[in-house]
Amino acid sequence: MSEVYPSDNELLNIQSDSETGVEYIPTGTSPYYLQFRKLLYRLLLAARRANDLRVYDDGGLDIGVKAGKFWLGTEQVSYNGSSGNTLADDKENIYVYLDSAGNLVSNEYNSFPDMVTTPHIRLSNVSTSDGDIESITDCRMGHNFVMPYEAGGVKKTIEAHTADDTLTVEESGSVHTNLGATATVTLTLPASAPEGTIFNFAVQAVQELRVDPGTAAIRDDSGQTVGKYKAADAIGECLILIADSNSDWATIAKHGTWTEEA
Secondary structure (H helix, E strand, C coil): CCCCCCCHHHHHHCCECCCCCCECCCCCCCCHHHHHHHHHHHHHHHHHHHHCCCEEECCCCEEEECCEEEEECCEEEEECCEEEEECCCCCCCEEEEEECCCCEECCCCCCCCCCCCCCEEEEEEEEEECCEEEEEEECCCCCCCCCCCCHHHCCCCEEECCCCEECCHHHCCCEEECCCCCCCEEEECCCCCCCCCEEEEECCCCCCEEEECCCCEEEECCECCECCCEEECCCCCEEEEEECCCCCEEEEEEECCCEECC
């Protein structure tokens, strides 16, 4: 069922839209063309942000992308807009997006990347055939409304481990403890984690909590040996690690005594 309009009488008596400021043209207004231009002016002002990062047909196999900005954490990234971006022909799906640095990617044909491992802004899904663009499906939906997880006091995910476990990239940002453990617990970091993947560890039981980097290294002042775990066993000791550009783990904060495996 389609959306219902207000009654004819209500429509004829609306003076303006309070949210956008767009004014309705009163019946009998003259010169009508001037009022119509005023209406278009206000409508375009209200719709201007909807044009940000919009993909459009630029002729043949070319697309253009309007300028716009987005937030990556607390950093604002700008895209200046572009035209003449030539796509591959005879592709049912071309997933067009901006990577986290604001670079346009237009040669992905299987799907959009995993948002966990490759943060990006989804722009459109384009279909091409016979040297022309068949369709452009807008994929910007969802980027206008973002809940900034962990910002403004939003809680982190916390997991208490009583047995060994291997962490995943998807758990980045979470807190891991040994609350309730009655023996040593070893937590293994994910292999080949993307740069910026981060984990928090806290000792909450008087048992040894080990953080194992697998084939990587955890770099801090207790040692930087590949494949060696870090360990602590006093309640209150904590450790924060982040994946670096060398496929290792950098210690960005710690409390208490964390020692490297002998």
